[in-house]
Amino acid sequence: MATRTGETTTAMRETWTIAEIADEFGITHRTVRHYEDLGLISPERHGTRRIYHRRDRTRLGLILRGKRLGFPLEEIRTIIDLYDAPRGRRSQLEYVLSQIDERRADLEQRRADIEAALTELDGFERRCREELTQQGQGPTPSARRVGQ
Amino acid sequence: MATRTGETTTAMRETWTIAEIADEFGITHRTVRHYEDLGLISPERHGTRRIYHRRDRTRLGLILRGKRLGFPLEEIRTIIDLYDAPRGRRSQLEYVLSQIDERRADLEQRRADIEAALTELDGFERRCREELTQQGQGPTPSARRVGQ
DNA sequence: TGTGCGCTTGACGTTTACGTCAACGTAAAG
DNA sequence: CTTTACGTTGACGTAAACGTCAAGCGCACA
Incomplete structure (x- = not known):
């Protein structure tokens, strides 16, 4: 698990490449670039290469949470732009x-x-469980992972 | 606001046309048909015409709530299908x-x-309000609808 | 010095969720 | 019996959010 610059943990890192950022957040580099095209992030450039800082990671976190909540990217942009x-x-x-x-x-x-x-969902589950206990306690070949 | 069949309220209705359903839910008939194409609803047919019942309205409600929550239609279908x-x-x-x-x-x-x-958002608002009170109480032409 | 690896910019393809005609059917109203 | 309004089935268009090549650049390392 050694980082190529020799730090103990990634938390000390100051900058990241697009590949590092991408698989740290579980997305593709194409996705990262797409967000940049839409103006959601604007990484520094070192020549032609993109350099990502903490600020970009924070924004990516907000973007992905917004996506989990179903917001369109354009709206997400206006939201996170609001913060600064x-x-x-x-x-x-x-x-x-x-x-x-x-x-x-x-x-x-x-x-x-x-x-x-x-x-x-809770109500529905209760009804299902009632149906279950109503039934005979005969065994079933299906796995028993209800409690898990 | 008289219904063409003369009932007092729409709550007594048993069936609805696609136009009625559509603008009651604030969507287009195309949208309703799209949901049918994907198998999210399956209204009765009277000849070639679609007839919507309470069951369809219930489903439409679930569909639209799912959409507000950002679920894709295919996933919404599996969810509401689960209920019956x-x-x-x-x-x-x-x-x-x-x-x-x-x-x-x-x-x-x-x-x-x-x-x-x-x-x-709460934290951000608090910081904004502090900045606001920090500033001079000089008047501003913008509307005063913060308390509303 | 060249070779490979990672990065870059297009550019086109794809899926989802409908919008938008077009062309036609039909039932009730005049 | 002909409007007319509403309904129906395609079929194509579109916007969002990426996927997927293709082709080229630069730099580190053998």
Whole structure:
């Protein structure tokens, strides 16, 4: 597990290549480049080569979480751009705050949808388990990994 | 707002046309047909015309919630099919229960992502508000709808 | 010095989720 | 009996999010 520069852990690294970034996040280099094309990340260049810093990794984390939540990439861009938007003037700050409110409303809608889905799932599982205990306790060749 | 069959409310209706279904759910008839093509709904036919029942509306509700949560339609189909899958034999029931566990794990991951996003958003808002009070209380022409 | 490995830029292909005609059928209303 | 409004089946178009070559560049190492 030796890193090629001899550090103890990757946590000390300052910069990364596209390949390192890609398989650390479990995506392809094409995907990383696609995010760059859309302006979600903008790595430094060393000549023609891309150099990724901590900032880029943070952004990638936010991007992938946004994707897990089903947000389109364009929307994800506006969200993470919000985090380091200029907020010097009062009007800018108030704009950012209003955007925050919109984002929160969206997230809370999603949370409500998830709670509802989980509740339904629980009810459904209970009904299934009742059907199960109602049945005879006759053995079944299928594996017993319910408790796992 | 009189319905053409003269009932008081749409809640009493037993069947609906594609147009009624579509604009009740705020989607196009093309979308409804697309869901049918993918096997997410299968309305009754009266000759060539589609007739939608309560069952179809329930399914549409689940479909749209799944979409709000960012699930692909194919996955949504397997999910809602699960709800009325045959579970007569014990092995079938156990399969359904295992699927439920998978679904729940997925939903809980998403919920965790949402909680994290909301927490970050809260922290970010607090920092913004501090910057705001730090600034001079000079008036700004922008609207004052923060408390709303 | 050349050879390979990793990186780069196109450019086209693919899948998902519909949008958008086009052309036709049909049932009720005038 | 002919509109007309609604419904139906293709079939092609499109936008998003990458996948997949192809071809070339540069640098480290034998």
